[in-house]
Amino acid sequence: MRSLVAWRLLLHDRSSTAGVLLGVVAIVFLVGQQLSIYFGLLNYMSVLVDHSGADVWVMSSRVTNVDAGGLVSVRYWDRLVGLPEVAWVEPILIGTGLFRKPDGGFEQVRVVGVRQPRLAGGPWAFFQGDSRALLDVENITVDRLDLEKFGQPPLGSLTEINAQRVRVGAINEGARGFQGTLVFGSLEKVKEIAGTPPGRYSALLVKFAPGVDHTQALQRLQALLPNLTVMSTAELSRLTRNYYVTNTGIGGSFGFSTSVAVLVGVIIIMLTMYASVLNRERDFAVMRALGARRRDILVLVISQALIVSLLGLLVGFFLLALFLNVVRGSTIPSFMPLVVPPLHAGVTVLCSLLGSLLAVRQALKAEPASVFH
């Protein structure tokens, strides 16, 4: 009966219900889209690491993120490839350059050199063409979403990076970097572009053989190469993300905007529910006179908050799904890990309950004696 009363009161008090609903939707949508952009940017930060296909990255000592390593000698490749735990070792070379656009202008790029035929660390999804394009030493691949920045060079067109001739051999997808526009090429071409000394690479990517205990194998590699950073792909990804989140202010910025969205939502819920309870104060006093205990009033108000928050979750997640659908494949970074929506829903319900506290406090003040004049 209390739930029915809660529902009926919500239906009757349409304007205040709409206000509370707005607060919940604001929390779900605003926080949700902030989180999706945040996670999208996190993906950008560690995109090369996450899609490398390797189990371990070997880099220069004391590395703080994947973009800030020194060069590693090829002699370590020789030592690693002979280990029984290792299935393969591939070098990767990351440098910077200036991409010459068709209109004569330039665009700064990060060039990623990968070795044929495995192309580990190279592009993993293609819009036009495929990975075979990188078998040609002159070819590069660029991301579909960066084409506009590059002046829409057609497939097969010739241009220059750092005055080195390159050909746009394929258009890849989903490989957008946080630190700069990513361009993939052959190891040889990137060496030319970056002017790297011979026998030096940015990192060595290691894949363990099937059935190998990764933890033990990693420890063995670390013991074998004490002067280098030997890190699992997952750890390097986490380290890289942490580095950018804490050093670029992006974490603080998103944390602040998310907190503001939550705060605005909670305040909207709080004020609207409070006003609604004020309007219903006499009704709560009547209920108390009829035999409602304080806990019954508490259940009634909390039920109202829960009903509205569930409705708000439905509307908010629908709008969020629309947003994610619209921005998917666009230049706006967005990604929503599966674990986030349930957590987000839980936090939203908690916010609704928090917002209802003031109303609960007011409702519990209703004195049954006040109904007698």
Added chain:
Amino acid sequence: MVASAPPVLALRNICRDFFDGRQLRRVLQSTNLNIYAGELTILAGPSGSGKTTLLSIMGTVLRPSEGRIILKGRDITDVSDEQAATLRLQEYGFVFQQPLLIEGLTTQENVLLALGIQGGRVSPECRHRSVEILTSLGLGDALHLQPRLLSGGQKQRVSIARALIKNPSLILCDEPTSSLDAENGQLVMEILKGIAVQENRVVVVVSHDARVFPFGDRLIKLENGQVVSDTRGEPVPPSES
């Protein structure tokens, strides 16, 4: 006319003080009353005489500053707020000066609210009973109407139905006719009289409207917080407290 049955409600040396911001003021002097089933008791008196305070104490919505309240032989003076609420749910029906129906609930839901306010499902039997009561009060066609669509008299009859649905021992009414026209006021009083006499319940009506006095079996007059006359004329010795 002294009833042979024991009183349903007994008040012993009941006083009530209020703090008016500067000093403690006694609004109800030491009062001793026995209230019996089967009669309609009217508490009358001018504004500020303490009749509503007395009714509120009878109904456990207000605690006395001194004295004891005995309901069906049980001292309920010191029950907790929670216990008092449950007592009100089980033993009392209220009819207020204004009908005080809950907007958003239908007529029938307003009546059933009195049963389900502490949670749980309302049984089909209770739903059936609510229909019977509302129909007997001439509201059979208004079961699913919102309160705003009812007239003042209809609303007050709904509030009587809300009091009756719990099958209470006591029905306490605070100026139930003051917001009604003469015709509806008379109808409401006839209903209350019937409930008291035919259903053998305690019905206490607070009123300063002399037109309702003829419906009472017993008239208690208060002035300045004191009972100044009681047509039952039953002495209640203070030593009974």
